Amino acid sequence: MSAAAFNIRKCATGRILELSGDWSSLTLGNEALELERELAGAEGKTELDLSAVGRLDTAGAYLVLKAARRTLSSLPPGEAGKLFALVQAAAEESAAPASPTSLILQFFGNIGRGLARTGEAALNSANFAGRLYVELVRAELSPEKLRKIALVHVMESAGVDALPIIIVMNFFIGAVVALVGTNLLASLGVAVFTVQLVGVAVFREFAVLITGILLAGRSASSFAAQIGSMKMNQEIDAMQVIGVDPYRALVIPRVLALLIMMPILTFAGMAAGIIGGFLVSWAALGIGPLFFFSRLQETVSINHFWVGMSKVPVLAMLIAMAGCQHGLAVEGDVESLGAEVTAAVVQSIFLIIVVDALFAIIYMELNI
Amino acid sequence: MTGADAEPAPIRVAGLRSAFGEHLVHDGLDLEVRKGEILGLVGGSGTGKSVLLNTILGLKRPDGGKVEIFGRDVHDPDASAGIERRAGVMFQGGALFSALTVGQNVEAPIHEHTALPNDVVRELARLKIRLVGLDARVADQMPASLSGGMRKRAGIARAIALDPEVLFLDEPTAGLDPMSAADFDQLIRSLCDSLGLTVLIVTHDLDTLHAITDRIAVLAEKRVIATAPIAELQHSEHAWIKAYFNGPRGRAAEASYSDERRTH
Numbered sequence: 070m071s072a073a074a075f076n077i078r079k080c081a082t083g084r085i086l087e088l089s090g091d092w093s094s095l096t097l098g099n100e101a102l103e104l105e106r107e108l109a110g111a112e113g114k115t116e117l118d119l120s121a122v123g124r125l126d127t128a129g130a131y132l133v134l135k136a137a138r139r140t141l142s143s144l145p146p147g148e149a150g151k152l153f154a155l156v157q158a159a160a161e162e163s164a165a166p167a168s169p170t171s172l173i174l175q176f177f178g179n180i181g182r183g184l185a186r187t188g189e190a191a192l193n194s195a196n197f198a199g200r201l202y203v204e205l206v207r208a209e210l211s212p213e214k215l216r217k218i219a220l221v222h223v224m225e226s227a228g229v230d231a232l233p234i235i236i237v238m239n240f241f242i243g244a245v246v247a248l249v250g251t252n253l254l255a256s257l258g259v260a261v262f263t264v265q266l267v268g269v270a271v272f273r274e275f276a277v278l279i280t281g282i283l284l285a286g287r288s289a290s291s292f293a294a295q296i297g298s299m300k301m302n303q304e305i306d307a308m309q310v311i312g313v314d315p316y317r318a319l320v321i322p323r324v325l326a327l328l329i330m331m332p333i334l335t336f337a338g339m340a341a342g343i344i345g346g347f348l349v350s351w352a353a354l355g356i357g358p359l360f361f362f363s364r365l366q367e368t369v370s371i372n373h374f375w376v377g378m379s380k381v382p383v384l385a386m387l388i389a390m391a392g393c394q395h396g397l398a399v400e401g402d403v404e405s406l407g408a409e410v411t412a413a414v415v416q417s418i419f420l421i422i423v424v425d426a427l428f429a430i431i432y433m434e435l436n437i
Numbered sequence: 438m439t440g441a442d443a444e445p446a447p448i449r450v451a452g453l454r455s456a457f458g459e460h461l462v463h464d465g466l467d468l469e470v471r472k473g474e475i476l477g478l479v480g481g482s483g484t485g486k487s488v489l490l491n492t493i494l495g496l497k498r499p500d501g502g503k504v505e506i507f508g509r510d511v512h513d514p515d516a517s518a519g520i521e522r523r524a525g526v527m528f529q530g531g532a533l534f535s536a537l538t539v540g541q542n543v544e545a546p547i548h549e550h551t552a553l554p555n556d557v558v559r560e561l562a563r564l565k566i567r568l569v570g571l572d573a574r575v576a577d578q579m580p581a582s583l584s585g586g587m588r589k590r591a592g593i594a595r596a597i598a599l600d601p602e603v604l605f606l607d608e609p610t611a612g613l614d615p616m617s618a619a620d621f622d623q624l625i626r627s628l629c630d631s632l633g634l635t636v637l638i639v640t641h642d643l644d645t646l647h648a649i650t651d652r653i654a655v656l657a658e659k660r661v662i663a664t665a666p667i668a669e670l671q672h673s674e675h676a677w678i679k680a681y682f683n684g685p686r687g688r689a690a691e692a693s694y695s696d697e698r699r700t701h
Contacts, residue, residue, distance in 0.1 A: 126600030402581035
């Protein structure tokens, strides 16, 4: 490959433009701009001489035409001429550039669009929840139509398979609570209250929250991705055409599976958290198993356990709904799949924390 | 334009063997695409057309044999450097980058491989979009908002962005209505003539095969069993080739094509 070059020779009618080297997109740099500058104010006719040109492609032809079009007398003959004709036919007279909107306008436009989108998202969620309740009632009225295989499958993949990570996470949280509590309470001389602290914290808050957040990251995302890619693949359309309701086939099994599995997972999480707390107390304070568990039974009322468990079904619904709703909202392209999966996780974690705070306030007012 | 005779065939496949586990897809497959020709590649479902295309493109490693483009081994990283600048590919669905506008899709290879200023790149991309018969306004649209046919055209625009010497087309007319498919055939023929392209088309469209291919390679029995102009293949004695070109659809395509030739 040789670099592109040009030479302009004056003649009677105007000038002859001699091109040499390769005039192709791979070899061209600024030569074309120089040529355009050179010919900017030219009068008279321009003849093209391509005899010394190696490779000429559409990029080269386009740039030569762009520079010399105004004064060009005729297109060159032969192969190259065909190329010039093709490019000339396709080249637009003026590429009307889109007028850029002002930054201030864009700024307020973005805020407005964001607000409108938030409102729309809230409306969609309400819409989805309503539809879901109707379908749930319908599923209850005719349990024989329930997709039992799908249900059991989701129970396994979203429930049983999540058990190890949930146990490990809760174990560590229980251990950390005990460790921090021991240090703090020992300085007050009431280290034995560690047992109570671990019990209340794990039963009431941590086991539920940690399980919920893990399921949001694990299941909300996978529900959204599964349903979303089915949507992209037109599988949802195919279902509807066959007469299978996508809510009944895809959403209900997922919601029910989490409703059934999350309490079990939370219970396992609670047990793991307590064991984590116990092991730390044993190691740091020398509180033996007999003492730890009898003290736990005496000081931590069973109400704390029920308070924790009472939140689980609500969180399970939120997680499953966020996943399924965003999965169904996926449009044809990959971009929206990514955006909806992200939205499913972010929304479900956000809702978990908000709902947990609401529960905390309600139970405090009720003195439970 | 320089010493065409001395150059090796742009695409050469020799003794190719591809296997998936125990299942042998190609065994001793030879194929040669000559400079400046449009070669059609046909074969029944499951005969490994896509595997062959992917192997030629360097996306899949062969289990034996050699693939050369411009005399360079595609699967040798040292030798194959720079081939992507001289070859363009249109995938079946267009395979446009969904995060970019159509214009940016076409600009992508130009930006990657040239030193041209940004506004020139933009203009060139628009030129390519016009060349494939799309409105220049399409350049600002996202691929998701295009119809299947427009997406294929945009895919070609990206494939010819760098004026490649060889062009690979995977089922270019599949899923298009007959008028669009005929337009598409014309488009490929005219691009090929005016840009001096060497084209390898994987297709099942008998009209396309009649209208624009110079030769056709038939893939069967794990190798290329025949490479010849369509007129010759129609008189082949091989059972599969006979069934393919002389079946009801093959005869209809041939009839309509010879009518067309008479009226022009």
